[in-house]
Amino acid sequence: MRSFRTEFDDLFAEGLISDVEIGLGPSGELKYPSFSGRMGWRYPGVGEFQCYDRYLQQSLRRAAKLRGHSFWARGPDNAGEYNSRPHETGFFCERGDYDSYYGRFFLHWYAQSLIDHADNVLSLASLAFDETKIIVKVPAVYWWYKTSSHAAELTSGYYNPTNQDGYSPVFEVLKKHSVTVKFVCSGLHVSSQDNDEALADPEGLSWQVLNLAWDQGLLVAGENALSCYDRDGCMRIVEMVKPRNDPDHRHFSCFVYQQPAPLVQGAICFSELDFFIKCMHGEMAGDLVSC
Incomplete structure:
Protein backbone atom coordinates (compact mmCIF):
# COMPACT_ATOMS: atom_id res chain seq x y z
CA MET A 1 0.00 0.00 0.00
CA ARG A 2 2.84 2.37 0.82
CA SER A 3 4.49 1.66 -2.55
CA PHE A 4 1.22 2.48 -4.32
CA ARG A 5 0.94 5.74 -2.39
CA THR A 6 4.55 6.65 -3.19
CA GLU A 7 4.13 5.88 -6.90
CA PHE A 8 1.11 8.16 -7.20
CA ASP A 9 2.13 10.70 -4.58
CA ASP A 10 1.93 13.63 -7.00
CA LEU A 11 -1.68 12.77 -7.87
CA PHE A 12 -2.59 12.66 -4.19
CA ALA A 13 -0.82 15.97 -3.57
CA GLU A 14 -2.69 17.66 -6.42
CA GLY A 15 -6.03 16.33 -5.20
CA LEU A 16 -6.59 14.25 -8.32
CA ILE A 17 -7.05 11.17 -6.11
CA SER A 18 -9.44 11.95 -3.28
CA ASP A 19 -10.67 8.45 -2.40
CA VAL A 20 -9.11 4.99 -2.32
CA GLU A 21 -11.22 1.83 -2.31
CA ILE A 22 -9.64 -0.98 -0.30
CA GLY A 23 -10.58 -4.50 -1.36
CA LEU A 24 -11.26 -6.79 1.60
CA GLY A 25 -12.51 -9.93 -0.12
CA PRO A 26 -13.95 -11.40 -3.35
CA SER A 27 -14.91 -8.70 -5.87
CA GLY A 28 -13.42 -6.23 -3.39
CA GLU A 29 -16.28 -6.87 -0.95
CA LEU A 30 -15.93 -7.48 2.78
CA LYS A 31 -16.95 -11.16 2.84
CA TYR A 32 -15.62 -14.70 2.67
CA PRO A 33 -15.42 -16.38 -0.78
CA SER A 34 -18.39 -18.57 0.09
CA PHE A 35 -20.20 -18.27 -3.26
CA SER A 36 -17.48 -19.16 -5.73
CA GLY A 37 -18.71 -19.91 -9.22
CA ARG A 38 -15.45 -21.78 -9.83
CA MET A 39 -16.54 -24.21 -7.14
CA GLY A 40 -19.87 -24.77 -8.86
CA TRP A 41 -22.02 -22.41 -6.75
CA ARG A 42 -25.27 -21.22 -8.32
CA TYR A 43 -27.89 -18.81 -7.00
CA PRO A 44 -29.55 -19.32 -4.54
CA GLY A 45 -27.30 -21.89 -2.86
CA VAL A 46 -26.39 -21.22 0.77
CA GLY A 47 -22.66 -21.38 0.01
CA GLU A 48 -20.03 -23.00 2.20
CA PHE A 49 -18.08 -21.87 5.25
CA GLN A 50 -14.47 -20.93 4.49
CA CYS A 51 -12.62 -21.96 7.64
CA TYR A 52 -10.51 -24.95 6.71
CA ASP A 53 -7.06 -23.50 5.96
CA ARG A 54 -4.44 -24.10 8.64
CA TYR A 55 -4.47 -20.52 9.92
CA LEU A 56 -8.20 -20.39 10.59
CA GLN A 57 -8.09 -23.92 11.99
CA GLN A 58 -5.43 -22.80 14.47
CA SER A 59 -7.55 -19.76 15.37
CA LEU A 60 -10.63 -21.94 15.85
CA ARG A 61 -8.75 -24.35 18.10
CA ARG A 62 -7.53 -21.47 20.27
CA ALA A 63 -11.02 -20.02 20.53
CA ALA A 64 -12.56 -23.38 21.45
CA LYS A 65 -9.89 -24.01 24.07
CA LEU A 66 -10.44 -20.57 25.62
CA ARG A 67 -14.17 -21.32 25.72
CA GLY A 68 -13.44 -24.57 27.56
CA HIS A 69 -14.85 -26.78 24.82
CA SER A 70 -11.93 -28.03 22.74
CA PHE A 71 -14.24 -30.43 20.86
CA TRP A 72 -15.88 -27.35 19.27
CA ALA A 73 -12.71 -26.76 17.20
CA ARG A 74 -14.34 -27.84 13.95
CA GLY A 75 -16.53 -26.47 11.21
CA PRO A 76 -20.17 -27.63 11.03
CA ASP A 77 -20.55 -31.09 9.51
CA ASN A 78 -24.22 -30.67 8.60
CA ALA A 79 -24.22 -27.33 6.73
CA GLY A 80 -24.73 -28.85 3.29
CA GLU A 81 -22.84 -27.91 0.14
CA TYR A 82 -22.56 -24.81 -2.06
CA ASN A 83 -25.95 -25.30 -3.70
CA SER A 84 -27.91 -26.63 -0.72
CA ARG A 85 -31.10 -24.96 0.51
CA PRO A 86 -31.44 -24.16 4.22
CA HIS A 87 -34.20 -26.72 4.82
CA GLU A 88 -31.98 -29.44 3.33
CA THR A 89 -29.38 -29.02 6.10
CA GLY A 90 -29.36 -29.73 9.80
CA PHE A 91 -27.42 -26.54 10.51
CA PHE A 92 -29.48 -23.88 8.68
CA CYS A 93 -32.98 -25.36 8.90
CA GLU A 94 -35.68 -24.02 11.18
CA ARG A 95 -34.49 -24.62 14.79
CA GLY A 96 -31.25 -25.94 13.33
CA ASP A 97 -27.81 -26.15 14.92
CA TYR A 98 -26.97 -22.56 13.93
CA ASP A 99 -28.83 -21.54 17.11
CA SER A 100 -27.29 -24.22 19.38
CA TYR A 101 -24.55 -23.45 21.91
CA TYR A 102 -21.95 -24.75 19.47
CA GLY A 103 -23.54 -22.98 16.51
CA ARG A 104 -23.56 -19.60 18.25
CA PHE A 105 -19.93 -20.07 19.32
CA PHE A 106 -18.79 -21.02 15.82
CA LEU A 107 -20.71 -18.27 14.02
CA HIS A 108 -19.48 -15.59 16.41
CA TRP A 109 -15.88 -16.73 15.90
CA TYR A 110 -16.34 -16.93 12.10
CA ALA A 111 -17.82 -13.42 11.87
CA GLN A 112 -15.28 -11.96 14.28
CA SER A 113 -12.43 -13.36 12.17
CA LEU A 114 -13.76 -11.39 9.19
CA ILE A 115 -14.08 -8.24 11.31
CA ASP A 116 -10.53 -8.68 12.62
CA HIS A 117 -9.31 -9.05 9.04
CA ALA A 118 -10.98 -5.76 8.10
CA ASP A 119 -9.57 -4.02 11.17
CA ASN A 120 -6.02 -5.19 10.42
CA VAL A 121 -6.08 -4.22 6.74
CA LEU A 122 -7.71 -0.85 7.39
CA SER A 123 -5.17 -0.05 10.11
CA LEU A 124 -2.40 -0.44 7.53
CA ALA A 125 -4.40 1.40 4.88
CA SER A 126 -4.97 4.36 7.22
CA LEU A 127 -1.22 4.67 7.72
CA ALA A 128 -0.44 4.38 4.00
CA PHE A 129 -3.20 6.74 2.85
CA ASP A 130 -3.16 9.32 5.60
CA GLU A 131 -5.73 12.09 5.05
CA THR A 132 -7.22 10.23 2.08
CA LYS A 133 -10.80 8.98 2.27
CA ILE A 134 -11.03 5.18 2.31
CA ILE A 135 -13.97 3.28 0.82
CA VAL A 136 -14.99 -0.25 1.80
CA LYS A 137 -17.45 -2.30 -0.24
CA VAL A 138 -20.15 -4.17 1.71
CA PRO A 139 -22.07 -6.95 -0.12
CA ALA A 140 -25.81 -7.42 -0.37
CA VAL A 141 -26.40 -11.09 0.45
CA TYR A 142 -30.17 -10.97 0.24
CA TRP A 143 -31.24 -14.56 -0.56
CA TRP A 144 -32.69 -16.59 2.34
CA TYR A 145 -33.13 -13.30 4.22
CA LYS A 146 -36.73 -14.28 5.04
CA THR A 147 -35.62 -17.46 6.82
CA SER A 148 -34.66 -17.60 10.49
CA SER A 149 -31.02 -18.52 9.91
CA HIS A 150 -30.18 -16.13 7.03
CA ALA A 151 -27.94 -18.97 5.80
CA ALA A 152 -26.26 -17.15 2.90
CA GLU A 153 -25.25 -14.25 5.15
CA LEU A 154 -23.82 -16.68 7.71
CA THR A 155 -21.49 -18.41 5.25
CA SER A 156 -20.35 -15.03 3.87
CA GLY A 157 -19.33 -13.93 7.38
CA TYR A 158 -22.28 -11.86 8.63
CA TYR A 159 -23.79 -13.27 11.83
CA ASN A 160 -27.22 -11.90 11.09
CA PRO A 161 -29.99 -14.44 11.85
CA THR A 162 -33.34 -13.11 12.98
CA ASN A 163 -32.25 -12.96 16.64
CA GLN A 164 -28.92 -11.21 16.00
CA ASP A 165 -27.66 -7.91 14.55
CA GLY A 166 -24.76 -8.92 12.34
CA TYR A 167 -23.93 -5.55 10.81
CA SER A 168 -23.44 -3.21 13.77
CA PRO A 169 -20.16 -4.91 14.90
CA VAL A 170 -18.86 -4.56 11.33
CA PHE A 171 -19.84 -0.90 11.13
CA GLU A 172 -18.27 -0.15 14.51
CA VAL A 173 -14.90 -1.19 13.08
CA LEU A 174 -15.50 0.74 9.85
CA LYS A 175 -16.46 3.79 11.92
CA LYS A 176 -13.19 3.42 13.86
CA HIS A 177 -11.32 3.93 10.58
CA SER A 178 -13.69 6.66 9.30
CA VAL A 179 -14.37 4.86 6.04
CA THR A 180 -17.15 5.36 3.53
CA VAL A 181 -19.35 2.28 3.15
CA LYS A 182 -20.09 1.41 -0.47
CA PHE A 183 -23.19 -0.77 -0.47
CA VAL A 184 -23.65 -3.05 -3.46
CA CYS A 185 -27.27 -2.63 -4.52
CA SER A 186 -28.02 -6.22 -5.55
CA GLY A 187 -31.29 -7.98 -6.14
CA LEU A 188 -32.66 -5.38 -8.53
CA HIS A 189 -32.08 -7.70 -11.48
CA VAL A 190 -33.62 -10.81 -9.89
CA SER A 191 -37.19 -11.69 -10.85
CA SER A 192 -39.95 -11.75 -8.27
CA GLN A 193 -40.35 -15.49 -8.82
CA ASP A 194 -36.65 -16.12 -8.14
CA ASN A 195 -36.83 -13.96 -5.02
CA ASP A 196 -39.87 -15.87 -3.76
CA GLU A 197 -38.23 -19.25 -4.34
CA ALA A 198 -35.10 -18.11 -2.47
CA LEU A 199 -37.09 -16.36 0.27
CA ALA A 200 -35.07 -13.30 -0.70
CA ASP A 201 -35.66 -9.75 0.43
CA PRO A 202 -33.28 -7.23 -1.20
CA GLU A 203 -35.28 -4.27 0.08
CA GLY A 204 -35.41 -5.59 3.66
CA LEU A 205 -31.66 -6.22 3.71
CA SER A 206 -30.95 -2.79 2.21
CA TRP A 207 -33.14 -1.10 4.82
CA GLN A 208 -31.28 -2.87 7.64
CA VAL A 209 -27.78 -2.24 6.30
CA LEU A 210 -28.26 1.39 5.29
CA ASN A 211 -30.03 2.45 8.47
CA LEU A 212 -27.42 0.80 10.69
CA ALA A 213 -24.61 2.44 8.71
CA TRP A 214 -26.26 5.85 8.93
CA ASP A 215 -26.97 5.36 12.64
CA GLN A 216 -23.23 4.81 13.11
CA GLY A 217 -22.62 8.15 11.41
CA LEU A 218 -20.93 6.57 8.40
CA LEU A 219 -20.97 8.04 4.92
CA VAL A 220 -22.68 5.66 2.50
CA ALA A 221 -22.05 5.28 -1.21
CA GLY A 222 -23.59 2.81 -3.65
CA GLU A 223 -22.92 0.67 -6.67
CA ASN A 224 -25.20 -1.47 -8.81
CA ALA A 225 -24.21 -5.14 -8.83
CA LEU A 226 -25.39 -5.58 -12.42
Whole structure:
Protein backbone atom coordinates (compact mmCIF):
# COMPACT_ATOMS: atom_id res chain seq x y z
CA MET A 1 0.00 0.00 0.00
CA ARG A 2 2.84 2.37 0.82
CA SER A 3 4.49 1.66 -2.55
CA PHE A 4 1.22 2.48 -4.32
CA ARG A 5 0.94 5.74 -2.39
CA THR A 6 4.55 6.65 -3.19
CA GLU A 7 4.13 5.88 -6.90
CA PHE A 8 1.11 8.16 -7.20
CA ASP A 9 2.13 10.70 -4.58
CA ASP A 10 1.93 13.63 -7.00
CA LEU A 11 -1.68 12.77 -7.87
CA PHE A 12 -2.59 12.66 -4.19
CA ALA A 13 -0.82 15.97 -3.57
CA GLU A 14 -2.69 17.66 -6.42
CA GLY A 15 -6.03 16.33 -5.20
CA LEU A 16 -6.59 14.25 -8.32
CA ILE A 17 -7.05 11.17 -6.11
CA SER A 18 -9.44 11.95 -3.28
CA ASP A 19 -10.67 8.45 -2.40
CA VAL A 20 -9.11 4.99 -2.32
CA GLU A 21 -11.22 1.83 -2.31
CA ILE A 22 -9.64 -0.98 -0.30
CA GLY A 23 -10.58 -4.50 -1.36
CA LEU A 24 -11.26 -6.79 1.60
CA GLY A 25 -12.51 -9.93 -0.12
CA PRO A 26 -13.95 -11.40 -3.35
CA SER A 27 -14.91 -8.70 -5.87
CA GLY A 28 -13.42 -6.23 -3.39
CA GLU A 29 -16.28 -6.87 -0.95
CA LEU A 30 -15.93 -7.48 2.78
CA LYS A 31 -16.95 -11.16 2.84
CA TYR A 32 -15.62 -14.70 2.67
CA PRO A 33 -15.42 -16.38 -0.78
CA SER A 34 -18.39 -18.57 0.09
CA PHE A 35 -20.20 -18.27 -3.26
CA SER A 36 -17.48 -19.16 -5.73
CA GLY A 37 -18.71 -19.91 -9.22
CA ARG A 38 -15.45 -21.78 -9.83
CA MET A 39 -16.54 -24.21 -7.14
CA GLY A 40 -19.87 -24.77 -8.86
CA TRP A 41 -22.02 -22.41 -6.75
CA ARG A 42 -25.27 -21.22 -8.32
CA TYR A 43 -27.89 -18.81 -7.00
CA PRO A 44 -29.55 -19.32 -4.54
CA GLY A 45 -27.30 -21.89 -2.86
CA VAL A 46 -26.39 -21.22 0.77
CA GLY A 47 -22.66 -21.38 0.01
CA GLU A 48 -20.03 -23.00 2.20
CA PHE A 49 -18.08 -21.87 5.25
CA GLN A 50 -14.47 -20.93 4.49
CA CYS A 51 -12.62 -21.96 7.64
CA TYR A 52 -10.51 -24.95 6.71
CA ASP A 53 -7.06 -23.50 5.96
CA ARG A 54 -4.44 -24.10 8.64
CA TYR A 55 -4.47 -20.52 9.92
CA LEU A 56 -8.20 -20.39 10.59
CA GLN A 57 -8.09 -23.92 11.99
CA GLN A 58 -5.43 -22.80 14.47
CA SER A 59 -7.55 -19.76 15.37
CA LEU A 60 -10.63 -21.94 15.85
CA ARG A 61 -8.75 -24.35 18.10
CA ARG A 62 -7.53 -21.47 20.27
CA ALA A 63 -11.02 -20.02 20.53
CA ALA A 64 -12.56 -23.38 21.45
CA LYS A 65 -9.89 -24.01 24.07
CA LEU A 66 -10.44 -20.57 25.62
CA ARG A 67 -14.17 -21.32 25.72
CA GLY A 68 -13.44 -24.57 27.56
CA HIS A 69 -14.85 -26.78 24.82
CA SER A 70 -11.93 -28.03 22.74
CA PHE A 71 -14.24 -30.43 20.86
CA TRP A 72 -15.88 -27.35 19.27
CA ALA A 73 -12.71 -26.76 17.20
CA ARG A 74 -14.34 -27.84 13.95
CA GLY A 75 -16.53 -26.47 11.21
CA PRO A 76 -20.17 -27.63 11.03
CA ASP A 77 -20.55 -31.09 9.51
CA ASN A 78 -24.22 -30.67 8.60
CA ALA A 79 -24.22 -27.33 6.73
CA GLY A 80 -24.73 -28.85 3.29
CA GLU A 81 -22.84 -27.91 0.14
CA TYR A 82 -22.56 -24.81 -2.06
CA ASN A 83 -25.95 -25.30 -3.70
CA SER A 84 -27.91 -26.63 -0.72
CA ARG A 85 -31.10 -24.96 0.51
CA PRO A 86 -31.44 -24.16 4.22
CA HIS A 87 -34.20 -26.72 4.82
CA GLU A 88 -31.98 -29.44 3.33
CA THR A 89 -29.38 -29.02 6.10
CA GLY A 90 -29.36 -29.73 9.80
CA PHE A 91 -27.42 -26.54 10.51
CA PHE A 92 -29.48 -23.88 8.68
CA CYS A 93 -32.98 -25.36 8.90
CA GLU A 94 -35.68 -24.02 11.18
CA ARG A 95 -34.49 -24.62 14.79
CA GLY A 96 -31.25 -25.94 13.33
CA ASP A 97 -27.81 -26.15 14.92
CA TYR A 98 -26.97 -22.56 13.93
CA ASP A 99 -28.83 -21.54 17.11
CA SER A 100 -27.29 -24.22 19.38
CA TYR A 101 -24.55 -23.45 21.91
CA TYR A 102 -21.95 -24.75 19.47
CA GLY A 103 -23.54 -22.98 16.51
CA ARG A 104 -23.56 -19.60 18.25
CA PHE A 105 -19.93 -20.07 19.32
CA PHE A 106 -18.79 -21.02 15.82
CA LEU A 107 -20.71 -18.27 14.02
CA HIS A 108 -19.48 -15.59 16.41
CA TRP A 109 -15.88 -16.73 15.90
CA TYR A 110 -16.34 -16.93 12.10
CA ALA A 111 -17.82 -13.42 11.87
CA GLN A 112 -15.28 -11.96 14.28
CA SER A 113 -12.43 -13.36 12.17
CA LEU A 114 -13.76 -11.39 9.19
CA ILE A 115 -14.08 -8.24 11.31
CA ASP A 116 -10.53 -8.68 12.62
CA HIS A 117 -9.31 -9.05 9.04
CA ALA A 118 -10.98 -5.76 8.10
CA ASP A 119 -9.57 -4.02 11.17
CA ASN A 120 -6.02 -5.19 10.42
CA VAL A 121 -6.08 -4.22 6.74
CA LEU A 122 -7.71 -0.85 7.39
CA SER A 123 -5.17 -0.05 10.11
CA LEU A 124 -2.40 -0.44 7.53
CA ALA A 125 -4.40 1.40 4.88
CA SER A 126 -4.97 4.36 7.22
CA LEU A 127 -1.22 4.67 7.72
CA ALA A 128 -0.44 4.38 4.00
CA PHE A 129 -3.20 6.74 2.85
CA ASP A 130 -3.16 9.32 5.60
CA GLU A 131 -5.73 12.09 5.05
CA THR A 132 -7.22 10.23 2.08
CA LYS A 133 -10.80 8.98 2.27
CA ILE A 134 -11.03 5.18 2.31
CA ILE A 135 -13.97 3.28 0.82
CA VAL A 136 -14.99 -0.25 1.80
CA LYS A 137 -17.45 -2.30 -0.24
CA VAL A 138 -20.15 -4.17 1.71
CA PRO A 139 -22.07 -6.95 -0.12
CA ALA A 140 -25.81 -7.42 -0.37
CA VAL A 141 -26.40 -11.09 0.45
CA TYR A 142 -30.17 -10.97 0.24
CA TRP A 143 -31.24 -14.56 -0.56
CA TRP A 144 -32.69 -16.59 2.34
CA TYR A 145 -33.13 -13.30 4.22
CA LYS A 146 -36.73 -14.28 5.04
CA THR A 147 -35.62 -17.46 6.82
CA SER A 148 -34.66 -17.60 10.49
CA SER A 149 -31.02 -18.52 9.91
CA HIS A 150 -30.18 -16.13 7.03
CA ALA A 151 -27.94 -18.97 5.80
CA ALA A 152 -26.26 -17.15 2.90
CA GLU A 153 -25.25 -14.25 5.15
CA LEU A 154 -23.82 -16.68 7.71
CA THR A 155 -21.49 -18.41 5.25
CA SER A 156 -20.35 -15.03 3.87
CA GLY A 157 -19.33 -13.93 7.38
CA TYR A 158 -22.28 -11.86 8.63
CA TYR A 159 -23.79 -13.27 11.83
CA ASN A 160 -27.22 -11.90 11.09
CA PRO A 161 -29.99 -14.44 11.85
CA THR A 162 -33.34 -13.11 12.98
CA ASN A 163 -32.25 -12.96 16.64
CA GLN A 164 -28.92 -11.21 16.00
CA ASP A 165 -27.66 -7.91 14.55
CA GLY A 166 -24.76 -8.92 12.34
CA TYR A 167 -23.93 -5.55 10.81
CA SER A 168 -23.44 -3.21 13.77
CA PRO A 169 -20.16 -4.91 14.90
CA VAL A 170 -18.86 -4.56 11.33
CA PHE A 171 -19.84 -0.90 11.13
CA GLU A 172 -18.27 -0.15 14.51
CA VAL A 173 -14.90 -1.19 13.08
CA LEU A 174 -15.50 0.74 9.85
CA LYS A 175 -16.46 3.79 11.92
CA LYS A 176 -13.19 3.42 13.86
CA HIS A 177 -11.32 3.93 10.58
CA SER A 178 -13.69 6.66 9.30
CA VAL A 179 -14.37 4.86 6.04
CA THR A 180 -17.15 5.36 3.53
CA VAL A 181 -19.35 2.28 3.15
CA LYS A 182 -20.09 1.41 -0.47
CA PHE A 183 -23.19 -0.77 -0.47
CA VAL A 184 -23.65 -3.05 -3.46
CA CYS A 185 -27.27 -2.63 -4.52
CA SER A 186 -28.02 -6.22 -5.55
CA GLY A 187 -31.29 -7.98 -6.14
CA LEU A 188 -32.66 -5.38 -8.53
CA HIS A 189 -32.08 -7.70 -11.48
CA VAL A 190 -33.62 -10.81 -9.89
CA SER A 191 -37.19 -11.69 -10.85
CA SER A 192 -39.95 -11.75 -8.27
CA GLN A 193 -40.35 -15.49 -8.82
CA ASP A 194 -36.65 -16.12 -8.14
CA ASN A 195 -36.83 -13.96 -5.02
CA ASP A 196 -39.87 -15.87 -3.76
CA GLU A 197 -38.23 -19.25 -4.34
CA ALA A 198 -35.10 -18.11 -2.47
CA LEU A 199 -37.09 -16.36 0.27
CA ALA A 200 -35.07 -13.30 -0.70
CA ASP A 201 -35.66 -9.75 0.43
CA PRO A 202 -33.28 -7.23 -1.20
CA GLU A 203 -35.28 -4.27 0.08
CA GLY A 204 -35.41 -5.59 3.66
CA LEU A 205 -31.66 -6.22 3.71
CA SER A 206 -30.95 -2.79 2.21
CA TRP A 207 -33.14 -1.10 4.82
CA GLN A 208 -31.28 -2.87 7.64
CA VAL A 209 -27.78 -2.24 6.30
CA LEU A 210 -28.26 1.39 5.29
CA ASN A 211 -30.03 2.45 8.47
CA LEU A 212 -27.42 0.80 10.69
CA ALA A 213 -24.61 2.44 8.71
CA TRP A 214 -26.26 5.85 8.93
CA ASP A 215 -26.97 5.36 12.64
CA GLN A 216 -23.23 4.81 13.11
CA GLY A 217 -22.62 8.15 11.41
CA LEU A 218 -20.93 6.57 8.40
CA LEU A 219 -20.97 8.04 4.92
CA VAL A 220 -22.68 5.66 2.50
CA ALA A 221 -22.05 5.28 -1.21
CA GLY A 222 -23.59 2.81 -3.65
CA GLU A 223 -22.92 0.67 -6.67
CA ASN A 224 -25.20 -1.47 -8.81
CA ALA A 225 -24.21 -5.14 -8.83
CA LEU A 226 -25.39 -5.58 -12.42
CA SER A 227 -26.35 -2.92 -14.91
CA CYS A 228 -29.97 -1.90 -14.62
CA TYR A 229 -31.89 -0.89 -17.72
CA ASP A 230 -35.60 -0.96 -16.88
CA ARG A 231 -37.45 1.95 -15.31
CA ASP A 232 -38.63 0.07 -12.22
CA GLY A 233 -35.12 -1.01 -11.31
CA CYS A 234 -33.71 2.47 -11.88
CA MET A 235 -36.35 4.10 -9.71
CA ARG A 236 -35.76 1.56 -6.93
CA ILE A 237 -32.12 2.62 -6.99
CA VAL A 238 -33.11 6.29 -6.81
CA GLU A 239 -35.38 5.59 -3.84
CA MET A 240 -32.59 3.72 -2.09
CA VAL A 241 -30.03 6.45 -2.77
CA LYS A 242 -32.35 9.33 -1.81
CA PRO A 243 -35.16 8.03 0.46
CA ARG A 244 -38.09 10.41 0.07
CA ASN A 245 -39.68 9.66 3.43
CA ASP A 246 -36.53 9.77 5.57
CA PRO A 247 -37.16 12.45 8.24
CA ASP A 248 -33.38 12.97 8.59
CA HIS A 249 -32.94 13.52 4.83
CA ARG A 250 -30.10 10.99 4.64
CA HIS A 251 -28.75 10.00 1.24
CA PHE A 252 -25.78 8.38 -0.49
CA SER A 253 -22.66 10.50 -0.82
CA CYS A 254 -22.07 9.09 -4.33
CA PHE A 255 -23.17 6.27 -6.62
CA VAL A 256 -21.16 4.20 -9.11
CA TYR A 257 -23.20 3.03 -12.10
CA GLN A 258 -21.65 -0.01 -13.77
CA GLN A 259 -22.00 0.15 -17.53
CA PRO A 260 -23.41 -2.86 -19.37
CA ALA A 261 -21.29 -5.25 -21.36
CA PRO A 262 -20.91 -4.34 -25.07
CA LEU A 263 -23.11 -7.28 -26.10
CA VAL A 264 -26.15 -5.83 -24.34
CA GLN A 265 -25.61 -2.12 -24.87
CA GLY A 266 -28.16 -2.13 -27.66
CA ALA A 267 -30.87 -3.02 -25.14
CA ILE A 268 -30.46 0.24 -23.20
CA CYS A 269 -33.05 2.96 -23.45
CA PHE A 270 -30.82 6.03 -23.30
CA SER A 271 -33.70 8.42 -22.65
CA GLU A 272 -34.47 6.52 -19.44
CA LEU A 273 -30.79 6.43 -18.51
CA ASP A 274 -30.61 10.20 -19.02
CA PHE A 275 -33.68 10.66 -16.83
CA PHE A 276 -32.16 8.36 -14.20
CA ILE A 277 -28.98 10.44 -14.05
CA LYS A 278 -30.97 13.65 -13.74
CA CYS A 279 -33.05 12.15 -10.91
CA MET A 280 -29.88 11.19 -9.10
CA HIS A 281 -28.70 14.78 -9.38
CA GLY A 282 -32.05 16.13 -8.21
CA GLU A 283 -32.79 17.82 -11.51
CA MET A 284 -36.08 16.05 -12.17
CA ALA A 285 -38.85 14.32 -10.26
CA GLY A 286 -41.61 11.89 -11.09
CA ASP A 287 -41.71 8.69 -13.06
CA LEU A 288 -39.32 7.75 -15.81
CA VAL A 289 -40.51 8.60 -19.30
CA SER A 290 -41.15 5.93 -21.89
CA CYS A 291 -38.66 5.21 -24.68
